[in-house]
Amino acid sequence: MEAAADEEIDHLAWCDERLRQLHSRPSLLNPLWYGLSFSLGAAAGLVNDKVSLGFVAATEEQVGEHLRDHLKRLPQEDQKSRAIVQTMLEEEETHGQNALRAGGYRFPKPIKALMRLTSKLMTTSSYRI
Numbered sequence: 001m002e003a004a005a006d007e008e009i010d011h012l013a014w015c016d017e018r019l020r021q022l023h024s025r026p027s028l029l030n031p032l033w034y035g036l037s038f039s040l041g042a043a044a045g046l047v048n049d050k051v052s053l054g055f056v057a058a059t060e061e062q063v064g065e066h067l068r069d070h071l072k073r074l075p076q077e078d079q080k081s082r083a084i085v086q087t088m089l090e091e092e093e094t095h096g097q098n099a100l101r102a103g104g105y106r107f108p109k110p111i112k113a114l115m116r117l118t119s120k121l122m123t124t125s126s127y128r129i
């Protein structure tokens with residue numbers, strides 16, 4: 001899990017750097033979403049390891065869907081951004097698989113649907129603000 005955490009920090013640094021190169025900026029909502037995600041993860045961790053690892057796996061599933069959507073929309077010419085997103089996708093999928101292999105609980109469909117809704121809200125608003 002520590003290696004996965006290091007990779008997440010890399011992902012944030014890569015995205016920040018690429019946004020700067022594209023004369024853009026991260027969403028102003030990032031601190032809010034970071035706080036929410038951290039609190040949800042901490043709450044899952046308080047229940048037990050199976051739920052905590054299950055939360056990681058279900059979250060990575062959402063992240064994977066989001067990154068695949070990005071790859072569909074990123075222009076073919078922007079090879080730099082595509083390479084970052086492709087590498088992130090591969091690493092996030094590994095995080096999810098490792099969390100399930102370590103005994104993570106497979107969240108039921110209704111919970112995943114709720115997480116998908118929350119993820120849509122986060123990504124849509126971050127895109128605009």
Ligand SMILES: [Fe+2]
Binds near residue numbers: 060
């Ligand atoms: Fe991850």
